[in-house]
Amino acid sequence: MLLEKEREAIVTFGRKLITSQLTTGSGGNLSVMNREANLIAIKPSGVDYFEMQPEDVVVMTPEGRIVEGDKKPSSEVNFHLGLLQSRPEINAVVHTHSVYATTIACLNWELPAVHYLVGYSGNKVPLAPYATFGTQALADHIAAAIGHYNACLMANHGLVTVGPNLATAFAAAEEIELVARIYYQARCIGNPVILSDEEMAVVGEKFKTYGQKK
Template identity: 50%
Template sequence: MLMEKERIEIAEYGRKMSSSGLSKGTSGNISIYDPETGYMAISPSGLDYFSTQPEDIVVMDLKNNIIDGTRKPSSEHGLHTVMYQNKPEARAAVHTHSTFCTTISCLNMPLRAVHYVIGGAGVPEVPCAEYATFGTMELAENVEKVIGKSKAVLLANHGLVTCGPTLAKAFGLAVNVEFVAEMQWRASCMGNPVVLSNAEMDVVMESFKSYGQPSKAGEKKDGTGY
């Protein structure tokens, strides 16, 4: 099976995404990109994550062609493609309708540095892309317009997309960004949240580079800490 390891990992993280509450029902999708072949493995459209098997995952190139698989790919494959085209270091992308990120996106607002873990996105503010219908190239293009140096983008009235050098890191970032969105919402309910300065966020982002246990040879850090 083409990209077997990646397909197994996507099926596993799909179950994780559903059980962690990051995405409800069949919403949300996950992909892994292999720069050597130029192929991405992506979750199928509308299948329950708990019944998705590795063979249900679809392999595509970045030009909308299906290379392997019998299922229809996620309708957001264009969104995933844009992440890999704009982020040369990205090897995985995660799209969710997580509750608090989606709440902030319904206000068409960016995520602010109300908590320092936002630094995991590589920027002090996570932008919100303009609304476009789900599954359209227009939505993907709107993300492309605002992504800049960020590894995460809110999608207006829709949800969130993140990327990372591994699926574990892209998933961990989606979890952390959801936490920041919840803090922004909770703090806004009580007053005006204090936003950390760009200078402080520069210090935080520098510290993140050396955070955690040093990697042993062959060991993948999951990037969900801080």
């Protein structure tokens, strides 16, 4: 089976999307690219996360040709392929419908640095304009909006995060959802104080040495 480890990771982290309350039903999607094989594993469209098996995960070329799997790939395959092709340091994409991030996206707001954990994206989380799900227009909007950031809100839709591996992209989705909740709650009380770009630059440098490095 091609990309066995990547397909198993899609199953594992797909279930975590549900248990971490980052999406519901079969919503959201994930992909992982194996740069050496030049192949991408992506969640199949409309398949329940707890019923999905590694062999259900679709394997594709970066150009979108299916090379293994008998199911349709995610309806959002366009923006997965676009992101994985546009930035060589990206090997994984996670898309969620997490409640607080989506709430901010439905207001058509960016997510500012109300908390330093927004650094999982950068000094903010930018916003991509609305387009119908699954369209090339949506893929183009996300590619233009995300730039060098590791997360992007999708207007009236949800959140997308990227990373060098699936664990990192998933962690970004979790932390950005936390920051979105903090921002929502702070706005309910008053006007939150936003961290400066200079402080977020310091945070970004500290993130580079955070945790246990090999």
